[in-house]
Amino acid sequence: MAKPTPIVAIVGRPNVGKSTLFNRLVRRRTAIVHAESGVTRDRSYGRCFWKGVEFRVVDTGGIVENPLDPMVRRMQDQVKTALDESSAILFLVDLKDGVIPADKVIAEQLRKLNKRIVLAGTKADNERLELTKADLYELGFGEPVAISAMHNRGVQSLLDEIVRELPPVPEREQPSPVAKVAIAGRPNVGKSSLVNALLGEERVIVDERPGTTRDAVDIMVTRNKRQYLFVDTAGLRRKARVKRTLEHYGVAHALHSIKRCDLCIMLLDATGGIVEQDCRIVRFIKEQGKGTIIAVNKWDLVEDKKRFLHQLKEEVAVRLRFMPYAPLITISAATKQRVFRLFGLIDTVFAEAQKRVSTSQFNDYLQRWLTSHPPPISARRKPKIYFGTQTDVCPPTFILFTNERDLFDVRYLRYLENRIRFAFGFAGVPIRIELRNRR
Numbered sequence: 001m002a003k004p005t006p007i008v009a010i011v012g013r014p015n016v017g018k019s020t021l022f023n024r025l026v027r028r029r030t031a032i033v034h035a036e037s038g039v040t041r042d043r044s045y046g047r048c049f050w051k052g053v054e055f056r057v058v059d060t061g062g063i064v065e066n067p068l069d070p071m072v073r074r075m076q077d078q079v080k081t082a083l084d085e086s087s088a089i090l091f092l093v094d095l096k097d098g099v100i101p102a103d104k105v106i107a108e109q110l111r112k113l114n115k116r117i118v119l120a121g122t123k124a125d126n127e128r129l130e131l132t133k134a135d136l137y138e139l140g141f142g143e144p145v146a147i148s149a150m151h152n153r154g155v156q157s158l159l160d161e162i163v164r165e166l167p168p169v170p171e172r173e174q175p176s177p178v179a180k181v182a183i184a185g186r187p188n189v190g191k192s193s194l195v196n197a198l199l200g201e202e203r204v205i206v207d208e209r210p211g212t213t214r215d216a217v218d219i220m221v222t223r224n225k226r227q228y229l230f231v232d233t234a235g236l237r238r239k240a241r242v243k244r245t246l247e248h249y250g251v252a253h254a255l256h257s258i259k260r261c262d263l264c265i266m267l268l269d270a271t272g273g274i275v276e277q278d279c280r281i282v283r284f285i286k287e288q289g290k291g292t293i294i295a296v297n298k299w300d301l302v303e304d305k306k307r308f309l310h311q312l313k314e315e316v317a318v319r320l321r322f323m324p325y326a327p328l329i330t331i332s333a334a335t336k337q338r339v340f341r342l343f344g345l346i347d348t349v350f351a352e353a354q355k356r357v358s359t360s361q362f363n364d365y366l367q368r369w370l371t372s373h374p375p376p377i378s379a380r381r382k383p384k385i386y387f388g389t390q391t392d393v394c395p396p397t398f399i400l401f402t403n404e405r406d407l408f409d410v411r412y413l414r415y416l417e418n419r420i421r422f423a424f425g426f427a428g429v430p431i432r433i434e435l436r437n438r439r
Contacts, residue, residue: 014062185267263291349428405435
């Protein structure tokens with residue numbers, strides 16, 4: 001069996017530039033970068049490739065000695081987990097501050113781990129600051145590398161040093177496609193609790209206070225020899241309520257995460273019903289063409305479950321009527337009730353989103369639908385559809401060639417969508433139908 005991809009943990013005290021470097025290494029703005037310390041709370045993973053070598057980097061919260069705040073203590077637990085699973089450690093020190101007592105304490109902690117350590121001085125924005133890297137020798141980790149992640153100074157040299165410290169990894173077979181799943185919903189509906197339930201560990205911090213998750217955290221899960229990439233997103237409030245700058249960043253990352261995933265688990269709160277913000281989020285998911293599973297969390301808190309389920313289905317049918325194709329499941333992240341059934345639903349929706357229908361088969365059905373239920377005749381011209389074809393997947397997209405596309409109303413397109421679903425499935429996936437005039 002091939003060894004897993006090596007992991008490099010980025011550590012240091014708060015606000016030394018860990019998230020800025022993480023974003024530079026993974027080549028996309030994944031982690032939130034902000035002047036306020038303590039922004040990074042959970043572990044964020046990303047893949048890095050350098051000179052033919054692949055490894056994963058993990059961004060962590062700043063290391064704090066003897067934390068008093070419960071949230072900060074849990075952040076330190078996340079850092080410890082990242083250190084335990086890492087193949088090598090990237091220790092960052094702020095060159096503008098120089099080596100301070102907190103850096104020396106961290107150095108002593110890292111020395112006890114007996115792991116390969118790469119030392120880097122950050123924020124070397126000019127040659128004068130770059131020369132101060134000599135001060136880092138006193139930490140006892142050998143030759144330090146001076147970098148500025150913001151200006152991309154010294155990053156290539158740092159990557160060379162990281163690759164030299166990594167253990168060799170044998171070539172692996174091409175992996176099967178990984179389903180990328182965003183877990184979306186309002187604040188405090190249990191998104192992070194669901195991720196932890198799926199993993200069987202506290203992978204992301206859970207707190208009763210809304211807004212605990214700021215970054216969109218990527219978590220790889222393997223089940224039944226299949227891999228899934230779950231993205232725990234920040235809670236999506238109404239725009240008028242997003243006032244703090246950090247929360248604004250979190251919401252922006254959540255929306256971006258929905259865009260880059262294959263499908264979404266839309267999490268609802270059984271104790272709060274379906275509110276307007278839930279509807280807005282679902283509309284956004286549909287607009288992005290993502291497959292969707294509607295999961296109603298906190299089912300363990302519902303007393304009369306039979307009566308409530310009947311009411312819930314009616315409410316979903318009315319409030320979320322624009323997404324009747326999404327499967328509905330009730331779960332409890334706290335007790336793990338029906339949580340693992342989500343994997344089966346994900347497999348189904350992921351496969352349906354990539355399904356293709358041959359042009360000949362589609363046109364055979366299309367002619368039957370047009371014969372049994374022809375489009376209403378306009379006062380101007382008789383609407384005609386000559387033929388159609390599926391042009392894309394994720395979401396499934398069909399183009400119908402007509403004599404004049406403006407002759408068709410939305411009700412007839414809805415009829416055709418229902419016929420397509422009845423004939424070919426596409427469970428949990430939006431279908432796009434485009435009309436084009438045949439020239």
